[in-house]
Amino acid sequence: MKQISDLLNLPRGLLVLVLVPLLTGLVSFSALLLALFLGYRDGRLQFLPRWWGRRICRASGVMVTIKGLEGLDRGKPYIFAANHQSQFDIFVLQGHLGFDFRWLAKKELFAIPLFGWAMRRAGYIPVDRSHGRRALESLNEAARQIAAGTSVIIFPEGTRSSDGKLQPFKAGAMVLAIKAGVEVVPVAITGTHEILPKGKLLARPGRVTITIGQPIATGDYNLKQKQNLAELLEEKVRNLLAA
Numbered sequence: 001m002k003q004i005s006d007l008l009n010l011p012r013g014l015l016v017l018v019l020v021p022l023l024t025g026l027v028s029f030s031a032l033l034l035a036l037f038l039g040y041r042d043g044r045l046q047f048l049p050r051w052w053g054r055r056i057c058r059a060s061g062v063m064v065t066i067k068g069l070e071g072l073d074r075g076k077p078y079i080f081a082a083n084h085q086s087q088f089d090i091f092v093l094q095g096h097l098g099f100d101f102r103w104l105a106k107k108e109l110f111a112i113p114l115f116g117w118a119m120r121r122a123g124y125i126p127v128d129r130s131h132g133r134r135a136l137e138s139l140n141e142a143a144r145q146i147a148a149g150t151s152v153i154i155f156p157e158g159t160r161s162s163d164g165k166l167q168p169f170k171a172g173a174m175v176l177a178i179k180a181g182v183e184v185v186p187v188a189i190t191g192t193h194e195i196l197p198k199g200k201l202l203a204r205p206g207r208v209t210i211t212i213g214q215p216i217a218t219g220d221y222n223l224k225q226k227q228n229l230a231e232l233l234e235e236k237v238r239n240l241l242a243a
Contacts, residue, residue, distance in 0.1 A: 012203075012205070013060075013204065016056065016203050019056065025115075027048045028115045028117075029118075032114060040121075041123070045121065046122065050095055053090075053093070054095035055095075061205025062206055063207050065207070065208070066098060066209075066211075067209065067211045067212065068212030068213065069097075069099065072212065074100075077147070079182055079185065080097070080101065080153045080154070081154050081173070084155035084161060084189075085192045086164075088192040088195050089155075092189065097153075102123050103124050104153075105125070139176060140179065147180045147182060153187075154173055156173040156174070156230060157169060158170045162198050163193075164194070166237065169231070171226040173230065174230045175226055178223055178226060179223075181218060183217055183218065184215065185213060186212075186237045187212055189209070191206055191208035211243065213239075213240050214236075216236065
């Protein structure tokens, strides 16, 4: 039965594989036009990536349910810390989280013609992933932007889970939260591993649930306690996944 189902979903999966770069180019070009002719930037451009995420989910046959968003204050910045089951997490969160946020992205992406310019105009935050002074400076700048009111999403596992199970949270991911001094929100995503497992190219239809936990204050943590914060956050996400 699974083989038959995969064959039936093959055309849809191929369509989405082609659709993603096309929609990405369309959204980037639209952002360019709105920025140049109407002066749009940052929050005013966020309807474009939200539309992008929703269209990709719909084309893939993915239904998304979100729970717990009512517990957040929309006037405050947060760092959303989510488990990372699949590349599809990005489409799901972008289209359906329902909260104004930006992505942290490696600085090399901002050098891509059109796409990088659109990311910068939309307020996405470049991060230098090398070592040394430049990496520290980019991290400090990211923390300043978050503290000034920009919510972001991070994946503390550091990479996608190969089997869909929660992996240990890396303490290094907590440095940004402690430096920014804003609350961290545990986020549990279920269903995306079945839709697009790590190593696969073609998405399958399915259902996804995003569960938002209670914010965790970071003001009482210092950099020496980053492991403690990582362990607490991992426990909160694990509990949300099991609920």
